Amino acid sequence: MKSPSLDWLFLDAGNTLVHLDFVRVAEILRAETGFDGDPALMESAEPHARLHVDGARLDADGERKRWHAYFWTILSAAGWLDRALIPDALRTLFRVNQTFTLWSRPGRGAEETLRNLKNLGYRLAVISNSDGSVEGMLDRLGLKAHLEFVIDSKIVGIEKPDPRIFRMALQQSGADPARALYVGDMFHIDVLGARSVGMDAVLMDPADLHTERKCRRVREISELPAILTP
Numbered sequence: 001m002k003s004p005s006l007d008w009l010f011l012d013a014g015n016t017l018v019h020l021d022f023v024r025v026a027e028i029l030r031a032e033t034g035f036d037g038d039p040a041l042m043e044s045a046e047p048h049a050r051l052h053v054d055g056a057r058l059d060a061d062g063e064r065k066r067w068h069a070y071f072w073t074i075l076s077a078a079g080w081l082d083r084a085l086i087p088d089a090l091r092t093l094f095r096v097n098q099t100f101t102l103w104s105r106p107g108r109g110a111e112e113t114l115r116n117l118k119n120l121g122y123r124l125a126v127i128s129n130s131d132g133s134v135e136g137m138l139d140r141l142g143l144k145a146h147l148e149f150v151i152d153s154k155i156v157g158i159e160k161p162d163p164r165i166f167r168m169a170l171q172q173s174g175a176d177p178a179r180a181l182y183v184g185d186m187f188h189i190d191v192l193g194a195r196s197v198g199m200d201a202v203l204m205d206p207a208d209l210h211t212e213r214k215c216r217r218v219r220e221i222s223e224l225p226a227i228l229t230p
């Protein structure tokens with residue numbers, strides 16, 4: 001059943017619809033740096049890495065510091081010892097593979113969930129902080145077919161949590177913010193960003209690390225339809 005009070009669902013991409021391919025990350029690092037990290041250990045550290053960078057305190061120096069801290073938490077969990085070499089590891093990852101092609105693993109049930117939501121009558125679009133490649137990736141994974149449009153921060157020149165990127169989506173869709181919902185994995189970027197333009201938001205919280213937050217949470221995208229209806 002569709003919620004009678006909601007028309008539009010705007011979705012984040014990275015860590016909401018698509019996830020890091022840690023097997024690929026481990027392969028690249030093994031080939032390029034000799035580091036032999038277990039992808040399963042990296043994956044289990046990821047929610048903690050996300051929590052660590054989900055704060056306003058890193059915003060002053062933007063994305064670079066956030067990525068370094070994020071990958072340091074992930075790689076050190078798999079045995080990477082030297083924090084000073086993290087920038088080299090990131091350069092390697094980003095050189096061998098474009099940033100977003102590493103986010104090439106669809107969330108469990110992502111395609112079916114989007115299809116169900118669309119069939120229920122919701123209208124769907126993506127708002128992503130990305131590098132210009134997110135639409136192509138969503139297309140390759142068969143997710144774009146369910147979306148009416150994709151806004152990529154690199155292409156529009158504005159990143160979440162700047163309210164202007166959310167307003168852009170409202171304008172493009174004609175959605176009433178009071179009848180729209182945003183779904184993303186970063187509290188300060190996604191939830192507070194969406195709320196700043198009057199939209200409600202749901203936080204993707206796979207490891208239940210945000211129990212203190214005053215917002216609705218799901219552990220994976222397939223749980224979304226059930227929490228939209230009262």
Ligand SMILES: [Mg+2]
Pocket residue numbers: 012013014015016184185186
């Ligand atoms: Mg995200």
